[in-house]
Amino acid sequence: MLDLSVNIGAMRLKNPIMPASGTFSEDCAKLFDIDALGAHVTKTITRDIRGGNPTPRVCEVRGSMLNSIGIPSKGVDYFKTNVIPFYDQYQTPLVVSISAGSADEFAQICEEVSVPGVAAIEVNISCPNIEADGKAFAMRPSTTEAVMRKLRAATDLPLWAKLTPNTGETTEVAQAAESAGADALVVANTMLSMAIDIHTRKPKLGNLMGGLSGPALKPIALRMVYQCAKAVSIPVIGCGGIATVEDVVEYLIAGASAVQVGTATFISPTVMVRLISELEAFLRTEGLSSVSELIGSIRDEEASDGVFFAEAAE
Amino acid sequence: MLDLSVNIGAMRLKNPIMPASGTFSEDCAKLFDIDALGAHVTKTITRDIRGGNPTPRVCEVRGSMLNSIGIPSKGVDYFKTNVIPFYDQYQTPLVVSISAGSADEFAQICEEVSVPGVAAIEVNISCPNIEADGKAFAMRPSTTEAVMRKLRAATDLPLWAKLTPNTGETTEVAQAAESAGADALVVANTMLSMAIDIHTRKPKLGNLMGGLSGPALKPIALRMVYQCAKAVSIPVIGCGGIATVEDVVEYLIAGASAVQVGTATFISPTVMVRLISELEAFLRTEGLSSVSELIGSIRDEEASDGVFFAEAAE
Amino acid sequence: MTDMTLNPIFETICRVKSNEPINREYRLIVLDAPSHILKCEPGQFFHLLCPTKGDLRPYLRRPMSIYGFYPEAGELHFLYKIAGEGTAALSALEAGENLNVVGPLGHGFDIQDDWQKLMVVARGVGLATLAPLAQKAQQMGRKLTAICSARSPEVLMSIDHFKALGAEVITVTDSEGTSGVEALEQLIEAHIQAEGVDAFYTCGSNRLLTMLQTICARHGIPGQIALEQQMACGVGMCQCCVRSFRRKDKIIHERVCKEGPVFNLQEAMGC
Amino acid sequence: MTDMTLNPIFETICRVKSNEPINREYRLIVLDAPSHILKCEPGQFFHLLCPTKGDLRPYLRRPMSIYGFYPEAGELHFLYKIAGEGTAALSALEAGENLNVVGPLGHGFDIQDDWQKLMVVARGVGLATLAPLAQKAQQMGRKLTAICSARSPEVLMSIDHFKALGAEVITVTDSEGTSGVEALEQLIEAHIQAEGVDAFYTCGSNRLLTMLQTICARHGIPGQIALEQQMACGVGMCQCCVRSFRRKDKIIHERVCKEGPVFNLQEAMGC
Numbered sequence A, B: 001m002l003d004l005s006v007n008i009g010a011m012r013l014k015n016p017i018m019p020a021s022g023t024f025s026e027d028c029a030k031l032f033d034i035d036a037l038g039a040h041v042t043k044t045i046t047r048d049i050r051g052g053n054p055t056p057r058v059c060e061v062r063g064s065m066l067n068s069i070g071i072p073s074k075g076v077d078y079f080k081t082n083v084i085p086f087y088d089q090y091q092t093p094l095v096v097s098i099s100a101g102s103a104d105e106f107a108q109i110c111e112e113v114s115v116p117g118v119a120a121i122e123v124n125i126s127c128p129n130i131e132a133d134g135k136a137f138a139m140r141p142s143t144t145e146a147v148m149r150k151l152r153a154a155t156d157l158p159l160w161a162k163l164t165p166n167t168g169e170t171t172e173v174a175q176a177a178e179s180a181g182a183d184a185l186v187v188a189n190t191m192l193s194m195a196i197d198i199h200t201r202k203p204k205l206g207n208l209m210g211g212l213s214g215p216a217l218k219p220i221a222l223r224m225v226y227q228c229a230k231a232v233s234i235p236v237i238g239c240g241g242i243a244t245v246e247d248v249v250e251y252l253i254a255g256a257s258a259v260q261v262g263t264a265t266f267i268s269p270t271v272m273v274r275l276i277s278e279l280e281a282f283l284r285t286e287g288l289s290s291v292s293e294l295i296g297s298i299r300d301e302e303a304s305d306g307v308f309f310a311e312a313a314e
Numbered sequence C, D: 001m002t003d004m005t006l007n008p009i010f011e012t013i014c015r016v017k018s019n020e021p022i023n024r025e026y027r028l029i030v031l032d033a034p035s036h037i038l039k040c041e042p043g044q045f046f047h048l049l050c051p052t053k054g055d056l057r058p059y060l061r062r063p064m065s066i067y068g069f070y071p072e073a074g075e076l077h078f079l080y081k082i083a084g085e086g087t088a089a090l091s092a093l094e095a096g097e098n099l100n101v102v103g104p105l106g107h108g109f110d111i112q113d114d115w116q117k118l119m120v121v122a123r124g125v126g127l128a129t130l131a132p133l134a135q136k137a138q139q140m141g142r143k144l145t146a147i148c149s150a151r152s153p154e155v156l157m158s159i160d161h162f163k164a165l166g167a168e169v170i171t172v173t174d175s176e177g178t179s180g181v182e183a184l185e186q187l188i189e190a191h192i193q194a195e196g197v198d199a200f201y202t203c204g205s206n207r208l209l210t211m212l213q214t215i216c217a218r219h220g221i222p223g224q225i226a227l228e229q230q231m232a233c234g235v236g237m238c239q240c241c242v243r244s245f246r247r248k249d250k251i252i253h254e255r256v257c258k259e260g261p262v263f264n265l266q267e268a269m270g271c
């Protein structure tokens, strides 16, 4: 029997495939059996009702996309009365993503969503759109540590800190989150980017800038996952540009204990179920019996040589 | 008459297209008339002879590439006796890229290459491969300011500071470079990334990590160019993922006074000459008479609406 | 469990049966589609994964109204115009190639019980969206009048399609000077006087929207409009496709892909 | 000015004339090429922009030895094996389609004045690299013996090609047990004794390299080897394609694309 299950701290997931926040909703249940997933991760919510950013909110760049959705939110009450009960129908653990403009407000919503039906809380301390010029809590170790301590005090549920690729201090931020009590890291959110329509000379996003996601982000987020997995001892959940089973395996080898799939769901809404079965097939082909054998199995000790001869192509 | 010329401080370039450091060499003269370019930019050199990183030094990622060439260098003497005389045959201004492990050594090579035949010095304060874990001078405003002051004291030639996308403090670093006396900014170098071979489980680069370049980098570098052009009053030279004339125009509109073309030259070694003539054609089609009309012409004042009706597709 | 109390949505690979220009500007693509994905409503749409063709590499899907759905024949039709990279790639698909489609998506047009006399006002690709309404009207035994507008008589479309479905067709064109707002308003007013209209349907431009809102308000006639907006997911998860609506004196946002693409005519806001 | 004192390199779009399997493992692609890009030396290569084909989207170019260049016929031939994404995409090219090539690149094989009796030891795609040498040897009136090695007789290649160019061909295969290092060494030693060899040419594996280095050192025979390394630019600018060489008791790095792909056999280092 192939064992696809993974542990994220005390949580056991039946497989390592889950959606990324903001790229999944109840609507997915119309497309496939969402109980097949390792976890359900909801779009980030804020306490109060928010409208989100001006349109256009997405645009395409070569082989990837930018978004400046912002965090439109129907508020925490709507979430508790409507969204949690929906996911209660399923066995799969529910992970609620939250955000706030200040650490205190963050702690408050964290407490408010610590209710039955919620298995873990993902804290989006990295959204590049919510504060001016993309400076989010997760840009600096100090602000990460401060907000994470308040969040830690506000709930007994597992806390997943979602990091940003926009910082130059990835490992320091990761360690700050860990030392402040994070149970896992989600690595990473989108990368602050821009696109301009050369004919109108207007930014392609109504919000001027937005976050890069999709395949272009993968080498960057994968590097961060590797750095984080080396720097902390809590589990790392990889996220960024995953579209194929090879991508999933690459993240696991780099040190991720599970992965989140975002933009790929827009390209193929049933991609996650396919990835689960392809991951199983991959294990079988490689003669492995469990996903855990892949996690962190990168062979980084040897300086690989890579010099090869004609024979290699034979 | 269409005017393709642009000014980078006191330097006048006949057109805004030049190569990015490390993606151009004397060998290009076998492929096209390199006097057609706006400037010649050489591969970064160091004072002493260096070997560069272990192979494999490049790998492919979806639609882009990673490299960890490092800075193999034949040293400054070889450069002065062999490289400068080669470029002396041409009218096009020569820009020499230099790097060093310490600020003092940096100043020293800066002085050493301040010789006739060199029109400007590009200072690679952002190479992610040369120092541990990608921390380069350009990661922080303070280290940028410190090294740039020493460099400024070491030469009277124009100094171009090449920034890195790996920092979370793009505008602060740009301002630090300006206030320390940089004459222009080159934005940007490659983004620290990683790729793993899932079958061997080894990093695809001998150096473990490397820099992302090519189309995937474009939305990130374009955002940085926009931020820098707003933050400083010295010229900004855009660099990152440029492959088409549309890319060139997008950078110019964002605020770049000129652009550097890197990875695209590997895909099509004659791309730069094509971009020059396509830029001319673009100006003509759009009824513009000079490149300068494009520079910084982004219409970012109005919140673009982007709501459109069926008629738009009609 | 896939929640089947909700209307299911399918991601399906369909074979292209044909993909031909129908006039100077528009093309019709016909897909071989399994009948379970053809339980559609007029006004609904599919989200198409336009192929990679040479330098054309569209990344996101492209929304496309259902022009025709034929469960018996197992056919799904889209009428489209080349607008950019995605539709250009779509037009390069040849018979026998595959196209990945997601749908049916969104909420379509309603025909309420007391809406006997329907009037459609359409132009351009709007005709693609409104054509299936004629079929439904015929099935429900309602009378439908279609005002079809175009730049010139040569690019008028779907006239025969509407006629075949029992609709009365009135054509207006820019080149004949009959499609302007004033001319159209007179035409519609005359029609309301002569025969009466119980409901309007459109997916017109800003000008058309404003004009129809005025006429409908004046006569208390209900109306529906299909709107467009840039989409990423197409199924309601990403919230990129919102537009503003005026409802009970407040401005609210709704998703074109999920609450729409068909909305109350009076609530819609122009741009 | 394009510096014509240097050997010019061209970026050229060529039409595919044919692209067919020649046995279970190898394919031959024939391009329509203008004669000015066909001033080639044996051992040189081109850098191919493999096309985008469906999900196959190679990004960097792929280096490929010149298997044949025929300025009069205007043809350029490559013999290749599908190794991954790039060569798979290459194999999907059909006659009439275009392929963008950069070249000719690198330094090829030398045949010095006093090298009259040449011996080629080749296996796999190495044959593609060494085949043009036979043609040059014939033109220069030199005697060439080619030891062609393969997994089994069915996948032996280019035998007729070598024979047509006047070469003596000796075939060895794994399945017949004749291709092992020991058997090969005996064979070569016997040939040196019987007829003499003035120079060796190979692009073999590590094992072959070591064996030939030993034999050549023993007899003081010069040799050349074509090496491979991953490439980005292919023309010398990026410095990614370096390999290590032993020269005057120092380890030096040289670029396979520029100083190579052909190197002094004794200086080459295995891996």
Ligand SMILES: Cc1cc2nc3c(=O)[nH]c(=O)nc-3n(C[C@H](O)[C@H](O)[C@H](O)COP(=O)(O)OP(=O)(O)OC[C@H]3O[C@@H](n4cnc5c(N)ncnc54)[C@H](O)[C@@H]3O)c2cc1C
Pocket (backbone or CB within 6 Å): A060, B308, B309, B310, B312, B313, C045, C058, C060, C061, C062, C063, C064, C065, C066, C078, C079, C080, C081, C082, C083, C084, C085, C086, C087, C088, C125, C128, C129, C227, C228, C229, C230, C231, C256, C261
């Ligand atoms: C519900 C709905 C139904 C539609 N039905 C039809 C139809 O039946 N026939 C038809 O020809 N067109 C229809 N359209 C418009 C069609 O989706 C666009 O023409 C198409 O997306 C353009 O893609 P492109 O890559 O060719 O153009 P580009 O301009 O290159 O597209 C760039 C981006 O903008 C988006 N975009 C561009 N124009 C529109 C638009 N009008 N609406 C939404 N997104 C757009 C694209 O999807 C893409 O993401 C419909 C749009 C919607 C929202």
Ligand SMILES: Cc1cc2nc3c(=O)[nH]c(=O)nc-3n(C[C@H](O)[C@H](O)[C@H](O)COP(=O)(O)OP(=O)(O)OC[C@H]3O[C@@H](n4cnc5c(N)ncnc54)[C@H](O)[C@@H]3O)c2cc1C
Pocket (backbone or CB within 6 Å): A308, A309, A310, A312, A313, B060, D045, D058, D060, D061, D062, D063, D064, D065, D066, D078, D079, D080, D081, D082, D083, D084, D085, D086, D087, D088, D125, D128, D129, D227, D228, D229, D230, D231, D256, D261
């Ligand atoms: C000078 C030279 C001449 C060559 N001549 C031939 C020939 O005549 N016939 C032939 O079949 N093959 C030849 N090769 C090998 C050929 O270049 C590789 O098989 C090809 O690049 C593989 O690309 P891929 O995308 O199919 O494989 P992948 O493994 O997917 O390639 C991944 C990356 O690694 C590189 N790579 C993989 N294998 C090699 C290799 N052996 N050498 C260099 N780079 C490699 C690719 O270029 C690509 O960048 C030659 C290589 C060199 C350097």
Ligand SMILES: Cc1cc2nc3c(=O)[nH]c(=O)nc-3n(C[C@H](O)[C@H](O)[C@H](O)COP(=O)(O)O)c2cc1C
Pocket (backbone or CB within 6 Å): A020, A021, A022, A023, A043, A044, A067, A069, A070, A071, A097, A124, A127, A162, A188, A189, A190, A212, A213, A214, A215, A217, A239, A240, A241, A242, A260, A261, A262, A263, A264, C232, C238
């Ligand atoms: C349309 C869109 C909306 C998103 N919304 C959120 C969000 O609300 N909260 C969050 O933490 N991340 C959000 N993200 C980021 C994703 O969760 C994910 O981190 C990122 O897209 C990278 O993964 P991908 O490349 O697989 O998409 C959003 C991404 C997209 C594309």
Ligand SMILES: Cc1cc2nc3c(=O)[nH]c(=O)nc-3n(C[C@H](O)[C@H](O)[C@H](O)COP(=O)(O)O)c2cc1C
Pocket (backbone or CB within 6 Å): B020, B021, B022, B023, B043, B044, B067, B069, B070, B071, B097, B124, B127, B162, B188, B189, B190, B212, B213, B214, B215, B217, B239, B240, B241, B242, B260, B261, B262, B263, B264, D232, D238
């Ligand atoms: C192979 C390679 C080598 C490079 N070497 C250097 C270098 O020596 N110095 C430097 O400042 N940048 C170097 N760069 C970075 C480029 O100059 C450029 O900043 C980057 O590649 C982004 O531009 P692109 O996307 O157009 O390639 C190198 C890039 C590549 C791909």
Ligand code: FES
Pocket (backbone or CB within 6 Å): C230, C231, C232, C233, C234, C235, C236, C237, C238, C239, C240, C241, C242, C255, C256, C257, C258
């Ligand atoms: S397109 Fe994603 S919610 Fe409408």
Ligand code: FES
Pocket (backbone or CB within 6 Å): D230, D231, D232, D233, D234, D235, D236, D237, D238, D239, D240, D241, D242, D255, D256, D257, D258
């Ligand atoms: S491949 Fe660029 S130097 Fe050889």
